[in-house]
Amino acid sequence: MTPLSLIPPRTLKGFRDHLPESMLLREKIIGIARRIYQAYGYAPIDTPALEYEEILIGKGGAETDKQLYRFEDHGGRRVGMRFDLTVPLARFAAQHIGDLGTPLKRYQIATVWRGENTQRGRYREFMQCDFDTIGTQSIVADIETALVIHDLLLAIGFDRFTIRINNRKILTGILETLDLLDRATEILRSLDKLAKIGRERTEAEMVEACGVSHKQANQILALSDLAGSNEDILDQVEKLTADSPTGLEGTAQLRQVVSALEAAGVPNSRVRLDVSIARGLDYYTGTIYETFLDALPDIGSICSGGRYDNLAGLYTRTSLPGVGASLGLDRLLAAMEEVNMVEKASTPAEVFMVYFDAERLNDYLKLAADLRAAGLRVELYGEPKKIGQQLKYADRRGHSLAVVAGSREFESGTCQLKNLRSGKSLALSLAGGPDELIATIHKQLAE
RNA sequence: GUGGCUAUAGCUCAGUUGGUUAGAGCGCCGGAUUGUGGUUCCGGAGGCCGGGGGUUCGAGUCCCCUUAGCCACCCCA
Structure with a gap:
């Protein structure tokens, strides 16, 4: 109407x-x-x-x-x-x-x-x-x-x-x-x-x-x-x-x-x-x-x-x-x-998580929950769209880091941590739980 | 509250003395052999020209009113 x-x-x-x-x-x-x-x-x-x-x-x-x-x-x-x-x-x-x-x-x-x-x-x-x-x-x-x-x-x-x-x-x-x-x-x-x-x-x-x-x-x-x-x-x-x-x-x-x-x-x-x-x-x-x-x-x-x-x-x-x-x-x-003291960011979340493999939604949710439990602010993208689009979104919104994981990573028990400022990515193991990822995120945020 | 200036695309602005389908840059969306953003190239969407009334054959353009923003006055617990 x-x-x-x-x-x-x-x-x-x-x-x-x-x-x-x-x-x-x-x-x-x-x-x-x-x-x-x-x-x-x-x-x-x-x-x-x-x-x-x-x-x-x-x-x-x-x-x-x-x-x-x-x-x-x-x-x-x-x-x-x-x-x-x-x-x-x-x-x-x-x-x-x-x-x-x-x-x-x-x-x-x-x-x-x-x-x-x-x-x-x-x-x-x-x-x-x-x-x-x-x-x-x-x-x-x-x-x-x-x-x-x-x-x-x-x-x-x-x-x-x-x-x-x-x-x-x-x-x-x-x-x-x-x-x-x-x-x-x-x-x-x-x-x-x-x-x-x-x-x-x-x-x-x-x-x-x-x-x-x-x-x-x-x-x-x-x-x-x-x-x-x-x-x-x-x-x-x-x-x-x-x-x-x-x-x-x-x-x-x-x-x-x-x-x-x-x-x-x-x-x-x-x-x-x-x-x-x-x-x-x-x-x-x-x-x-x-x-x-x-x-x-x-x-x-x-x-x-x-x-x-x-x-x-x-x-x-x-x-x-x-x-x-x-x-x-x-x-x-x-x-x-x-005086240009405002840093441009329209997100409070420092970590962005790419939702890439639609089959693995539960794994993404679990990983995001682990990161949040460690005190991090994490946004999981809402649609399994193309990775490039998701990164573009993350970049525009001002996220600092992106966690990228697809079937390839899940199968090998790893994930990528991409620094959106420098463009560099690291391959990290998730085999022993999320601790290594969390520690690396904290380290990169401190830089 | 008083006076001045302004209002055109999401943003910043062009738009000749009134004249046909209102433009640019940036941004946004999509694409450049389908797993990696910021650069580049191509394409696309998006405007009751702030709102209302008037003058005119014809108004984004002129006049009046109104709303909002900026500036000055006033004031600032």
Whole structure:
């Protein structure tokens, strides 16, 4: 039965399908993130995609309320889809911190939704990989956060990247001395654009949009003029913040983080003090992190975060300070594609098994099962087609090795192991079971 | 949300001032004496020219609407 008119298959604006080739890479990165987070003792949690609307609104400004996907559910409840993982974490902490105790180290890798306009690397459905340490003021958590970012990018395969670090207290201190604290949000927003639009225009915007004087704007922007080694910058910052206890505290914290990172073996080239990064709205109160790929600074920060004084103040009277960061998986993947870090394979199975002799199906199945039992991923071709076609398929899909066996091999109790990269094949005996084959496969994969 | 650009084969794109059966490269499928892929050669399939409406004797080409993508602004928990 053919319908009169077909439904056009299509996806919503900002929502995408993920094909095997890109999905394999996604899952690989997610796996690395899990491994690194767990290596530092962060434990996984998950929260619902849907929350009560009242949980989600109010935390951000009118802008986020506009971007929130919200509707009435079948029971007449006002609900919304989570647009980040921080607000659900806040609610989660308020609800469960009594059971879990502090400090709580958790990570969450999940999809979020924002009804904002799309652009390259910006979608309406995307994935975040958050990790946070909550319930502690200790600077150790700030240091570990940076270490995790560092280890994570390294494990993914990046070599040249820069973690920019700042401390919000420095800026707060300077605004305090200039008596501009009440305009902090607007000023920060302008300051955040510095790298993008340049110093002069930033100054002009500060004067225009925030109503500060040229002199005040210059004093704020003096922070961005600092140059030299991290040590030099810290010394200069200390002078600039000399009149403010808050500013001095921030400077001291920053100094401690930077020296700890060096002691932990993070190369200096990958850590840069950047006292002009402001990171969003007035959410953060201490250390701030932004991570840029040296080859692709334009794509923006791929891993950002910071310290906050009170995560869950909207939901509980328990004060929960913390620090954390988030890897923007989709932006990262876009970057990896751009710098050609994606290896092209659309199969997860390293071993391909040619199904050549239709009479011997059971033998193929048995051999494949033996290999899988040894932890290998094996795809047996589904039809006894011509061997050339099967190898062509294996080649296109990116299998590394092919096991070739026909009546000739079965009769002599052997099989061929063909390396699809080099084209060379080895004849191996199956007389003593699959062990020799398995050992050879492992050896070839290791090369 | 505002503005600009774009939409033609699976992908990247040609397509003259509107004019007959819309092309290329790559990919895909098949073949080159039937047990060995990536190179080469030959052949083949595959297009409501994003969708809808309009102008015209005639629209892939011009106009309007719509959907989607890219860019800028905005914003970025």
